[in-house]
Amino acid sequence: MIELYLTSGLMMMLAVYCIAMKPNLIKKIIGLAIFTDAIHLLLITIGFRGNGIPPIMTHENVNTFAQLSVDPVPQALVLTSIVISISITALALGISIIAYRHFNTLNTEEMNRLKG
Amino acid sequence: MITIAISVLFLAAFLVLVLKKDMIAISAIVFSFFFLIFIYLAPETMVFAFSGWNPPFGIVWVLDGLGLFMALLITGIMSLTAIYSVKYIKKRKHRYYTLLCLLTIGLLGISLTGDIFNMYVFFELMSVSSYALVAFLLNKESTEAAFKYLVVGSLSSSFLLLGIAMLYGLAGTLNMADLATKVYGGPAFLVVLGLILGGLSLKSAIVPFHFWLPDVHPAAPSPVSALLSSVIVGSGVYMMIRVIFTVFGIVSVFWMLILLGLVTMILGGLMALIQKDxxxxxxxxTVSQIGYIFVAIGIGTSLGVTAGLFHLLNNILLKSLLFMSFGIVLWHTGTRDMNRLGGIGKQMPWVAFCFGVGALGTAGVPPLNGFASKWLIYMATWQVSPVITAIAIIVSAITMAYYIKVFSCIFMGHSNIKIVNKTPKMMLIPVIIITIMCIVIGIFPQIGIMFVEPATNALLNQSQYINAVLGGSVI
Known part of the structure; x- marks a missing residue:
């Protein structure tokens, strides 16, 4: 459990480093994707339970079922969030294609120099 | 019932691309405005549970005073902008209207939802469509600005998602009323509050996170700038106060709001003085006026919150007025540089008058609406500390100074630009409607306060909100 939380935290730091320090547009987009995925890992870890049963109502007693099963809410949240993350990545890639047509480079530092 | 407005907007967003008729999108947005007026006239807080799952399990939409206040403002400004854009946008009009419909859905969802993850989903819908609208002209400047906005915007909404994930881990629920009963002021919850507010303050342009706003506005088309500066920033403010007052109910962050508001107010005003664009x-x-709103809300008294929300209302009206009337100037002349403009006041007196009303209203000159809300802010801050009032008055004078500069640079002096075309009526009418509203609220501030009062009551009565959602009267 604790190693999953640590991995998630490490991925977040890596992603922020990538977004802040790398001048390439594509690498910035990869950084954004890694950040969202780190949060997804955190959410899944919050809902995780060792030896849990699938959250499909099979027991008669609701309370014992709730104690045994895995929490389904974080998984629903992650599915929603993955869709949002994909749409943002697609839009960002689209904008960077147009930026490449205008500037002939994907490097933000060179873009600033070209703009003068 | 509220799902009707949303489904009509979704349908319109799809149909306008297929059938290529702009009227579909415009009439859908105007329809949602009148539909919300109809709901607004209903007497009590309404709670809608989706798919028959009662709160706290399912997603609920809560139509309380504050949510309806924002929703009415948003759909109203959206309708006027949609009408204004008919002549302004020339290329790829249908895609523009699709994005405008999606933006309306996002903003409506943010202001009416009672579920914090649902709020995040609509926040992202609003963000994605606003990134696309900023990039809409697809030239060098707008592409660069949109990419910058996209990277910082999605980084900040990732922080919001992180905060919501940790909140779910701590409290085990996502319903805002249920969260309000389970949240207490422990250090873990303060970390969560910090993450959520950090994520939201980028959209509401508080000072350390205001840098995107002045870069994005010149690059976007004028109606989009009007939306960005009024309703998108306004919904950021709405989400912050909703999270602070309704979900957390923590009083100890108020001094932080006042401090951030003061810094935002002063820095925004000083930076505005030296601009050429x-x-x-x-x-x-806009950054400077957002500072006023946060100072007033940070006071935390009934008067302070009323003043803050009233100023939010006025700021939304005035900023859309300013950007739309400057948009007409830009449409005719094609330049934003104040040194190259000049002397066009005689050639289009109506536009000059409307821009003047917007400028003087923002500066807070007596017969206009900005004065009424600023007067309330001075009264509310005077009860806490006269120093804050003094700073607010000085920043108001700075506001006056830079608006006199921009007005005289654009409209007065000798003319070296000839306006050839006639201004289209579709562009002039929305501007004149907002001008009339500004003057009417300025002369009769009771109308504005009457509109703000239910929102203040909804914001300050946390227990009423919880009872309305968890009490059982769900439709």
């Missing part, structure tokens, strides 16, 4: 100047002025 008219749109950048108005954008910095």
């Amino acid at each position: 008219a749109k950048r100047l108005i954008a910095y002025s």
